[in-house]
Amino acid sequence: MVNWLFWRRERPTRVLRLRARGELGDAVRVDFAELAPDVEVFLGQAAYLQLGYFETLSRLIRSTPELDEKEALSLAAGAALRKHRGIVDIIRDRGLDPTEVMAPFQEALDAFRWKTIGARPRETMLSVQITAGMLDDFYVALAASYGETGRRASRVLASAPDRQQVTDLLTATIEADDEMRGLLSMWARRLVGDTLLVARAALRPTRLAQHDEKKVEPVFTALVSAHSQRMSALGLSA
Numbered sequence: 322m323v324n325w326l327f328w329r330r331e332r333p334t335r336v337l338r339l340r341a342r343g344e345l346g347d348a349v350r351v352d353f354a355e356l357a358p359d360v361e362v363f364l365g366q367a368a369y370l371q372l373g374y375f376e377t378l379s380r381l382i383r384s385t386p387e388l389d390e391k392e393a394l395s396l397a398a399g400a401a402l403r404k405h406r407g408i409v410d411i412i413r414d415r416g417l418d419p420t421e422v423m424a425p426f427q428e429a430l431d432a433f434r435w436k437t438i439g440a441r442p443r444e445t446m447l448s449v450q451i452t453a454g455m456l457d458d459f460y461v462a463l464a465a466s467y468g469e470t471g472r473r474a475s476r477v478l479a480s481a482p483d484r485q486q487v488t489d490l491l492t493a494t495i496e497a498d499d500e501m502r503g504l505l506s507m508w509a510r511r512l513v514g515d516t517l518l519v520a521r522a523a524l525r526p527t528r529l530a531q532h533d534e535k536k537v538e539p540v541f542t543a544l545v546s547a548h549s550q551r552m553s554a555l556g557l558s559a
Contacts, residue, residue, distance in 0.1 A: 356524045357466035364412050365422040366430070366523055367460045367474060371405035372423075373434045374398075374453050381442055390442075393486030397449065400483035407477035411470060433519050437512055443494050443501060444508050446487050447555075451512045452519075453482065454551050455544055459520045462540070488555065495556045506557045513548060517541060 357363065378398035382391050409419040437448040461478050464471035495502045520541070552558065 357463055358523060358525050360467045360470055361412075361415075361417065361422055362425075362523075363460070363463060363467060364408055364415075364470075364474065365424075366426050367478065368405055368408035368412065368419060369423040369426050369430050370453075370456055370460075371401050371408065373430055374401040374449055375405060377434060377438065377445065377449060381445060385442060390490060393490055394446075396483040397487050400481060401453070404477055404480065407480075408474060411473050411477070415470070429522070430519070433515065436515060439508060443491060443505065446491055447505055447509060448512055450484060450487065450491065450551065450555075451509055451548065452516045453484075455513070455516045455548050456520060457482065458544055458547055459523075462543075463523070491555055502557070509552060509557055513545070517544070520544070 375398050378394050378401060382394045382398065385391055385394070412419045412422050433452075437445075437452055439445045439448060457478050461475050464475040464478065467474070491505070495505060
């Protein structure tokens with residue numbers, strides 16, 4: 322367990338703790354055009370991720386007593402559920418069973434989601450902001466590999482996430498509480514590595530030759546750049 326004791330105030334001092342976690346290696350950068358998985362793999366992963374965001378946000382709704390927070394979270398949860406259903410419709414239109422298409426990814430994606438649930442509601446809100454933002458970008462880019470099916474999926478995944486009110490809650494906390502700002506900034510840095518590994522695992526090969534890694538480096542650089550912009554909008558450094 323890592324302890325973070327921030328500088329003293331006139332008010333009572335708190336000790337904020339981040340959850341312990343294992344060491345993570347560097348994310349491998351890949352090129353979607355050559356390394357995209359089968360379309361059923363893409364659709365199953367994308368659909369289950371959105372269902373997971375809906376579940377995480379729904380749990381937050383149940384646990385918070387504040388009405389304005391419930392409203393903010395319900396908007397974001399509703400958007401995630403609409404995206405899930407949109408991808409499920411595409412799966413059904415291909416004559417496939419959505420449950421069977423999603424099932425192979427349930428265990429790994431649940432493990433990722435539980436790893437990114439924080440000890441406090443604001444940490445979990447930030448987890449959804451960061452991981453959903455990065456992975457929505459990733460799957461929208463990946464969708465270009467799948468013709469009309471990909472275009473349909475891209476329209477679903479690029480639709481409004483309705484997370485602005487959650488952003489506002491996070492921003493208010495960050496501006497008002499220096500201790501939470503420090504904790505959330507550190508928590509966000511941890512999330513990036515985990516999220517990039519999920520994106521990397523979605524692609525077809527398990528290993529890349531060195532020349533392939535160099536060729537496709539801009540893909541993940543763009544994901545991190547967009548993440549940095551979202552962090553700056555929250556008032557946190559990436």
